[in-house]
Amino acid sequence: MKANMGGVDRVLRILVGIVLISLAATGQVGWWGWLGVVPLATGLMRFCPLYTLLGISTCPLKQK
Template sequence: MFQRNVGGIDRIARAVLGLAILSLVFVGPQTAWGWLGLIPLATAAIGYCPAYSPFGFRTCRS
């Protein structure tokens, strides 16, 4: 379906960042903006970032 363009360290960083942002829904200011944390979590899970494609950017090995 998609060719992976997100590498291992990038995926870990996205997952950690996504969980941190998502935690804003449940703790802290409890804001709905925390749902945006699902975006980095999803890109980490599937290994594909649509924002990388137009620029030909890849953080994974071929």
């Protein structure tokens, strides 16, 4: 997997994921808050499968 996610995108995904998981764990939102695992995982891996399908890359570095 090549990194296809830039710094700002990565930080936002990690923050959104943590917030959603925290809200779900405290019972402030419903079960859908656990979907925060998806942006958290993609942010930590620096790879978004949807970006690959759409041919998008926000990563400033060229990958070989």
